[in-house]
């Protein structure tokens with residue numbers, strides 16, 4: 001199973017990707033997580049990406065395409081993967097297609113999770129991440145906690161720079177102007193499933209699974 005999870009920042013792609021990754025036993029490839037790790041470790045890529053990310057802008061296509069090629073051709077991805085955060089531009093989508101044909105992949109499906117913009121701004125403002133493991137939480141669920149339920153790190157919750165209100169607005173603008181055209185590109189190829197993201201985590205997941213089954217893509 002090869003899935004491309006598509007949708008606006010804050011729509012719940014990361015959360016759904018983690019569940020689907022377990023459902024199908026395929027790796028969750030989040031370009032945002034890979035970049036945040038690179039920034040934390042101050043690798044060459046991290047040094048180039050850090051400032052761009054904190055402004056809510058996109059890391060250049062050539063860097064992202066090189067990164068995704070390396071990951072998707074690695075041994076962990078031979079039996080499938082779920083891509084979260086890539087492609088984010090039409091140039092990336094075309095490069096991904098070229099890579100798929102080189103490594104003989106023809107079954108990738110794009111799942112588009114939709115949601116209303118006002119709801120997204122509210123969600124992003126109210127989410128916190130763990131500095132240690134990157135897990136994302138809703139503020140009200142962790143208000144009385146001082147350790148991360150996932151990794152046990154103490155006092156590690158923070159508001160990601162790119163989840164601050166002015167940066168959120170910029171990320172949403174970038175999504176509309178630069179990333180949305182990717183959807184038309186995939187629609188023209190016919191392998192798109194659309195799911196409303198304004199529901200509980202469990203229900204959104206159920207809808208994704210049902211749509212995959214309906215299209216005979218659940219195996």
Ligand code: AMP
Nearest residue numbers: 031032053056057058059064085086088
């Ligand atoms: P995310 O966690 O997916 O929202 O990604 C966080 C940030 O990483 C984005 O706002 C971009 O700055 C950068 N990023 C992640 N994936 C890509 C991509 N495919 N192309 C360009 N920039 C990306």
